[in-house]
Amino acid sequence: MVLEAIRYSPGSLEILNQLKLPHQEEYDQVHSSTDGWHAIKDMRTRGAPAIAIVAALSLAVELQNSKVSDKADEVAAFILEKLNYLVTSRPTAVNLADAARKLKKVVESAAKAKDSDGAAVSQAYCDAAAQMMISDVSDNQGIGKYGAEWISKQAGGGQVSVLTHCNTGSLATAGYGTALGVIRSLHANGSLKRAFCTETRPYNQGSRLTAFELVHDKIPATLITDSMASALLRLKGPSERIAAIVVGADRVAANGDTANKIGTYQLAITAKHHGVKFLVAAPRTTIDLQTLSGADITIEERPGQEMTFIKGPRFDGVDLDLSQTETVSIAAKGIDVWNPAFDVTPAELIDGIITEIGVVEKGEDGKFDLTIAMEAHHEGIKPSTIGGL
């Protein structure tokens, strides 16, 4: 059974409540853009691509379940207002803002069309929002293909292990995943020895979500704490043939600096120290040429209690009691907390950016040129024009 973070059909949107995973698989209904905003803010749904898709579809179901004006410009104005509201839910991942920008263009074009009316504008929006979900899965399968090929080629063939951070799988996207998509493709190719995943404190996307996906897919995998990464590379890197650390992204700046889950930057440092490749896996909807460098990326800070308390089903010493969710304190009362949700890895520590059309590598100047990848998005330039293939 395929893991579905998002279930959509015209008029109906359900999200898998990721605060309940891995022990409870509960779907929450999303009826409106307000529901969508709160689901994203609460992190009941999360992951850069999934955030964009849930936001877009939350407005689609709101339109589908309401009587829209018959005036094209009124419906267009309503949609633009709601998109501006939705992008305020979480600031770091660019996918949501990118989706809103593209959807605004669709709406403005539909509103200008000859004999257009409210229903036509609403339908054009809903069709475009639904297409984003379909495109994301195919993007991720491309990322998986090119990422797996690149890693296998760099490792000289045979089976390799990789380390990943946070959750970048079917629970962070419309399906298959980005960095976890690379792991899925390596496994499908028979090229994966083992996947190592970090627990990814404090939200524990790794221990709760990535581990859940890897167990679900029966992929050989080992969970480590975030603090074990360097020791893993030093003590088990050669024997486990750890060829790369592969992570997702929330925003890739024009120069390749990448914002991703907190803890990513230190993984890039230890990868460099241990001679292990460090790869960012991201669809081009995550590349933001308007943000020139990592210094320009807004880093979301989350509430301190998300670090100082931990939630989970009650354990009676023998088994889990799923009917009882307990919240326990794991920090001294009164301590100040700094809880940034992301950090920025400088391009100099990144060996390649895996996109759905190929792996972008640095040029002879030691810098990334992401415009080729983005132009291909519009002009269909074949992947072979991008390094690494």
Ligand SMILES: CSC[C@H]1O[C@H](OP(=O)(O)O)[C@H](O)[C@@H]1O
């Ligand atoms: C393909 S998901 C990309 C990215 O999103 C995650 O952040 P969050 O769980 O806070 O939404 C994480 O940074 C992933 O790498």
